[in-house]
Amino acid sequence: MYSDWEHAHTNFTEPAPRRAPASLTDSESDWRRHLETSTPNGRLLCDNAMTDALRSGRPIHLLHTTRNIDAIRTSGQLHVSTGCLVGALYCTPLTDSPRGLRPHNLGAYLLRTKPTHTPIVLEVAPGAPVPPKGIDYLHLGPIHLRIYQRYRTFLTQAEADQVERTVLAGLRAAAPFLDLALRNAVGRSTAAPAFLDRLASAVPAVPFLGYLYFEVLSEYLTLHSTTPETAAFAARGELNSHLGKRLAHRAVDGMDRLFDLSLFSPRHDRLLQLVGGIEPALAPAAAEYVRRRLSHLLARTALHPSQDAAAVTFHQADLQTLRAAAPGLLGQMLFREVRYLPRYPQLYHLFEKAKAIEAWGYWNSEGIPTPLNGVLPKGEIGINPAHPGSVVRAWTADLDCRGHLHRAEELAAAPAPHLASWWAPPRQREPHPVVRSAPHPAAHSLFSGQRTLTTGAPA
Numbered sequence: 001m002y003s004d005w006e007h008a009h010t011n012f013t014e015p016a017p018r019r020a021p022a023s024l025t026d027s028e029s030d031w032r033r034h035l036e037t038s039t040p041n042g043r044l045l046c047d048n049a050m051t052d053a054l055r056s057g058r059p060i061h062l063l064h065t066t067r068n069i070d071a072i073r074t075s076g077q078l079h080v081s082t083g084c085l086v087g088a089l090y091c092t093p094l095t096d097s098p099r100g101l102r103p104h105n106l107g108a109y110l111l112r113t114k115p116t117h118t119p120i121v122l123e124v125a126p127g128a129p130v131p132p133k134g135i136d137y138l139h140l141g142p143i144h145l146r147i148y149q150r151y152r153t154f155l156t157q158a159e160a161d162q163v164e165r166t167v168l169a170g171l172r173a174a175a176p177f178l179d180l181a182l183r184n185a186v187g188r189s190t191a192a193p194a195f196l197d198r199l200a201s202a203v204p205a206v207p208f209l210g211y212l213y214f215e216v217l218s219e220y221l222t223l224h225s226t227t228p229e230t231a232a233f234a235a236r237g238e239l240n241s242h243l244g245k246r247l248a249h250r251a252v253d254g255m256d257r258l259f260d261l262s263l264f265s266p267r268h269d270r271l272l273q274l275v276g277g278i279e280p281a282l283a284p285a286a287a288e289y290v291r292r293r294l295s296h297l298l299a300r301t302a303l304h305p306s307q308d309a310a311a312v313t314f315h316q317a318d319l320q321t322l323r324a325a326a327p328g329l330l331g332q333m334l335f336r337e338v339r340y341l342p343r344y345p346q347l348y349h350l351f352e353k354a355k356a357i358e359a360w361g362y363w364n365s366e367g368i369p370t371p372l373n374g375v376l377p378k379g380e381i382g383i384n385p386a387h388p389g390s391v392v393r394a395w396t397a398d399l400d401c402r403g404h405l406h407r408a409e410e411l412a413a414a415p416a417p418h419l420a421s422w423w424a425p426p427r428q429r430e431p432h433p434v435v436r437s438a439p440h441p442a443a444h445s446l447f448s449g450q451r452t453l454t455t456g457a458p459a
Contacts, residue, residue: 004146005362008139010374012046013055013132018139019305021312025187026296039223041234048377049237050093050104051132054370059125062091062370062381063107063405065117069396077416078120078394080356080385084137084373087356088382089415091122095236100404101397105233106241106379108403113256118396121407122415124383125391126369133366134374135359138215138301141208145323145331147354148338154350159341167333168319170205175314177202177209178302178329184295186310192287196268199294207262208332212301214264215375216294217286218244221275222376224282239378246278262336302329353419360386360417385415 007018017028036042053060064078072078080089092107101121103111111119152160171178177198184190203210221243230240249255251274252263266274268287276283299309303326312325322330338344338351363371369390373380383392392414395407 002358002362002365004143005135005358008136008143008374009133009362009371010136011131011133012374012377013051015046018300021299021303021305022308023186023310024296024299025185026292028300031293031296035219035223040226041223041230041239044234044237044239045223045377047237048239049095050372050377050379050381052237053093054126054130054132057126057129059123060370061094061096061101062122062124062383063094063101063103063110063397064089064091064120064122065110065114066120067117069118069120072120072411072413076413077418078385078413079416079418079420080382081420082352082356084135084375084380085371085382086135086137086140086359087353087417087419088359088371088384089122091381091383092379093381094121094405097404099402100400100406102404104241104379105238109242109245111399111403119399119405120411121395121397121405122383123393124370127389127391128367130370131366131368132372132377133368134372134377136374138212138297138375139328140355141301141328141331141335142304143331143355143358144335145327147351148331148334151347151350151354154347155338155341159343163334163337163341164319167330167337170333171314171317171322171329173205174202174209175317178206178298178314181295181298182303182309182312184291185299190291192291193268195291196266196271196287199290200265200267203262203265206329206333207336208329209298210264211261211332212294212297213290214244214248214261216290216297217247217271217275219293219376220286220289221247221278221282222378224285225279226281227279239376241378243278244378247274250274250277298329301332302326304328349419356417356419360384364388383415386417 015029015032020028036045066072066078078089080087083090092110093104094101094107095104155163180190180195180198184195199209199213203213222239222241225240225243229242233240248259248261248264251266251270252260255263271286271290272283275286303309303312304324307325314322314326317325319330338347341347363369363384364387367389369384369387371382371384384390394411394413396409396411397405398408399405
């Protein structure tokens with residue numbers, strides 16, 4: 001079980017290459033070497049203030065913000081969230097200084113944009129050096145698929161049919177782009193403008209592509225930026241997390257109210273405008289970077305490592321074929337589609353706590369009380385609420401005019417292995433229309449022996 005979780009984690013200080021599909025033009029080591037040594041901020045991937053603090057073994061200070069301070073006082077518990085950290089208490093680092101606790105630039109952003117939230121300072125005494133390992137949510141697809149298969153019987157047959165039919169229709173609608181991206185990953189390049197326009201058109205059918213698109217562009221901006229702001233953060237050992245936030249908010253109306261990357265789908269010309277508006281010098285190379293990097297990451301996150309990327313096609317693929325060839329992409333699609341079921345608020349804890357329990361077990365086996373967001377070490381760090389060896393203290397905090405935090409009231413509260421209540425974001429666009437066609441003879445359910453599902457089957 002933990003092999004899936006090991007595959008989904010990254011340690012930038014001691015990189016261990018993951019197994020990868022055959023025929024890829026570039027290896028993970030090739031990309032890591034390029035990002036670390038050929039970009040202005042690449043050294044911060046493995047040498048930054050956050051990972052240095054973890055490896056020291058000394059107590060570390062983290063910032064969490066909440067709208068529910070009264071509930072925390074009453075219950076004595078800080079409930080954890082799902083999302084990119086699966087089941088950790090979402091925090092950002094704090095640095096001790098003579099003027100108080102200085103937030104990481106991501107924390108400063110959160111304090112500025114969430115003025116009604118109460119800041120909480122947490123002190124974590126791990127008792128030993130902490131492996132700076134982070135969970136890369138882009139690699140969680142096989143785990144999403146396994147959990148869906150385990151708990152599929154908790155859905156009605158109509159719910160399961162609806163989910164699987166919508167997922168299959170979306171994958172078939174996006175098949176021309178998915179196949180194009182795999183061809184690019186194995187060296188048959190496409191002109192970047194056409195590639196990006198086709199990517200943007202495919203996002204509504206396969207929402208996971210929006211997440212991948214955003215993370216690739218965020219990586220590009222973060223590692224290549226040379227602005228005075230970025231340089232100032234780098235001098236403190238921090239990657240500039242503001243760049244990705246600006247990108248998302250400018251690309252999608254309303255992203256400040258609901259951060260939904262399934263809506264991130266700028267076409268080529270719009271992408272150049274977005275990047276140029278953030279840092280003009282980075283616009284000319286952005287499209288080609290996205291073409292190469294996204295093609296590689298799609299193959300890595302979508303396909304099973306046993307596959308040959310040059311031989312896989314999504315054209316007319318059925319669910320059983322996708323389960324074997326592309327479990328990562330199928331799992332990401334199922335995970336996102338299940339959340340829109342009307343009954344999902346009742347099913348949420350079932351599906352999500354199953355993953356959280358596995359994550360807690362993996363983190364404990366690895367001695368990780370504070371997992372990172374492993375896409376990039378850009379200031380997102382969590383507290384493992386089930387870690388047996390760390391001591392956690394909490395205080396409310398006051399923010400001074402210089403942006404530093406000072407402990408105020410100590411709270412008789414600690415992170416608890418309990419998921420915070422969650423609601424599904426409203427669907428911002430209709431699901432991809434089901435194609436009414438004659439049943440394809442190879443199209444069937446994820447499970448042998450169950451009735452055939454096709455893109456033309458009734459609900």
